Amino acid sequence: MGVRIQEAPFDAQAEADALREGDFDVGAVVTFTGTVRDVNDGDAVGTLTLEHYPGMTEKALEAIVDEARERFDVRRILVIHRVGTLAPGDPIVLVAVTGAHRGEAFDACRFVMDYLKTRAPFWKKERTPSGDRWVDARASDDEAARRWGGDSSADGP
Amino acid sequence: MRGSPDLATSVVKLVFLARLREALGTSHERFAVAGPTTVGAIRAALIERGGAWSAELANGRAVRVAVNHELATGTTAVAPGDEVAFLPPVTGG
Numbered sequence: 001m002g003v004r005i006q007e008a009p010f011d012a013q014a015e016a017d018a019l020r021e022g023d024f025d026v027g028a029v030v031t032f033t034g035t036v037r038d039v040n041d042g043d044a045v046g047t048l049t050l051e052h053y054p055g056m057t058e059k060a061l062e063a064i065v066d067e068a069r070e071r072f073d074v075r076r077i078l079v080i081h082r083v084g085t086l087a088p089g090d091p092i093v094l095v096a097v098t099g100a101h102r103g104e105a106f107d108a109c110r111f112v113m114d115y116l117k118t119r120a121p122f123w124k125k126e127r128t129p130s131g132d133r134w135v136d137a138r139a140s141d142d143e144a145a146r147r148w149g150g151d152s153s154a155d156g157p
Numbered sequence: 158m159r160g161s162p163d164l165a166t167s168v169v170k171l172v173f174l175a176r177l178r179e180a181l182g183t184s185h186e187r188f189a190v191a192g193p194t195t196v197g198a199i200r201a202a203l204i205e206r207g208g209a210w211s212a213e214l215a216n217g218r219a220v221r222v223a224v225n226h227e228l229a230t231g232t233t234a235v236a237p238g239d240e241v242a243f244l245p246p247v248t249g250g
Contacts, residue, residue: 034250050249053174053242056226081249093250113250119228122249123175134176137219137246 003061005052007084009091016096019076026075028102030109032095038088040135046127050083050092053121057081064115071148072108074099079112081122111148117141167191169199169235172242177220180213190237196222197231199241219246 016031036048065077080094095112099105124135168187178184188199200222204211214220222229223242235241 051175052249053172053223053226053244056223056242059226060228117250118247120249121174121223121244121247123245124248125175134245135248137248141250 003058003065003079003081005054005057005061005081005083007082009082010080010094012091012094012096015078015080015094019078019096020098023075023098025100026098028099028105030097030099030102030105032093032109032113033091034093034113036086036088036090036092040126043126043128043130045088046129047085047087048092048127049085049125050081051123051125052081052083056121060120061116064112064119067115068097068108068112071111072099072104073101074104074108077108077112079116081116081120083122114141114144114148118145167237169194169237170240171199171203172240174242174244176245177213177243180209182209188241190235192237194235195231196224196229196233196235196241199235200231200243214243220244221246 012031012033016029020026020029036045038045061079061081065079068074068077075098078094078096082090082092086092093113093116095109095116097105097109097112099108118141126133126135167189169190170185171188172185173181173183190199200214204214221244222233223244224233224235225240226242
């Protein structure tokens with residue numbers, strides 16, 4: 001349960017097992033693992049460096065988890081997000097949800113990822129053959145968050 | 158952040174993250190305020206500096222602002238001692 005920001009890799013199966021452990025009301029464990037791709041917008045990606053805004057990141061992720069727990073009938077939610085330099089194939093983010101039934105657990109997992117994409121203060125910088133570049137935000141991520149209704153992101157002034 | 162009394166009573170800490178930090182050439186600064194103000198007023202004062210400041214923070218640019226780690230809008234109140242962060246669109250996950 002909870003949120004973690006770390007440089008170290010994670011073991012998705014071990015985390016899911018620990019989340020379910022001792023809770024016999026659980027009939028469904030849903031995990032999502034996001035990984036680094038080796039190509040983005042047509043260019044080869046060597047490494048990816050993730051930075052965040054310490055202090056706000058934890059708060060933002062906790063708020064997303066709280067909102068998911070209000071919206072969906074689930075038992076436990078865990079979010080792990082890595083920071084630092086990662087290579088293609090490396091896991092970046094884990095969302096694990098336990099619940100009595102699969103429907104709510106699937107929905108809660110997707111909701112947390114969709115909101116994390118638009119609300120949690122992480123930024124990716126890619127190393128490509130033509131130099132380093134900050135990754136641009138995608139309109140499709142905003143649309144995915146809006147699917148859940150309400151205000152997907154606080155707009156700037 | 159509130160290391161000395163005068164800092165807490167007359168200064169706001171500004172934080173610039175990721176692409177904005179690089180474009181503006183600074184990660185943070187102590188910004189003097191006369192008293193309670195707003196996010197919009199601080200942003201307007203930074204835009205007045207011209208150059209990269211006006212280019213990066215101009216109204217219409219996709220910049221979000223957080224006050225004390227909570228997403229804010231232009232009308233959000235800012236008091237001396239607060240931390241105001243300027244964030245490019247997020248790209249985690």
